[in-house]
Amino acid sequence: MARAPFTPLPVHEWLENIKLEKGETLTKLHFFVQDQISGPNQSVYNVAESEITSNSPTKFGRTQIVDHLLTADPEYNSPKVGRIQGIHMLDDLHEIALTVNWNIIFTDGPYKGSTLTLLGRLVAYARDGELSVVAGTGKFQLARGIAVKRTISTDPKTSNMVMEYHLYVITPKAA
Numbered sequence: 001m002a003r004a005p006f007t008p009l010p011v012h013e014w015l016e017n018i019k020l021e022k023g024e025t026l027t028k029l030h031f032f033v034q035d036q037i038s039g040p041n042q043s044v045y046n047v048a049e050s051e052i053t054s055n056s057p058t059k060f061g062r063t064q065i066v067d068h069l070l071t072a073d074p075e076y077n078s079p080k081v082g083r084i085q086g087i088h089m090l091d092d093l094h095e096i097a098l099t100v101n102w103n104i105i106f107t108d109g110p111y112k113g114s115t116l117t118l119l120g121r122l123v124a125y126a127r128d129g130e131l132s133v134v135a136g137t138g139k140f141q142l143a144r145g146i147a148v149k150r151t152i153s154t155d156p157k158t159s160n161m162v163m164e165y166h167l168y169v170i171t172p173k174a175a
Contacts, residue, residue, distance in 0.1 A: 046062060
């Protein structure tokens, strides 16, 4: 896969200095999503389409299910962190954009067994994007926050992508 020189996602300064309410905790997470559209490690599958999808330049009405690998570094074979599992729908008649409903399942490391739920809209193939962190379980009970994304590589033959994510997750003090 041809890869542009890796430039880390810039961190929003205000997120680094966010003011927390008494008892809240800010957890900063950083990982890479291996979005495999095709090939032996495919992690995206079509499950439904509307009657206009095949004629739509934006693939409007397509629903896909995903099970993406999360890694500590950009390389596919780097240490595993977890998975992103869920659905996304192409729901824009004017540009290729997705509404996502994803669960991050941490399978390794200090957050093993915990989950986070991401919701929002991403423009397909856009370099940058943001999703809302709306819930969590385990160490992330009652989580809220933001997930900031940067696409760092796209294979022109397969459309497989590697995306860098920084998550800023706020949780209340444990009871």
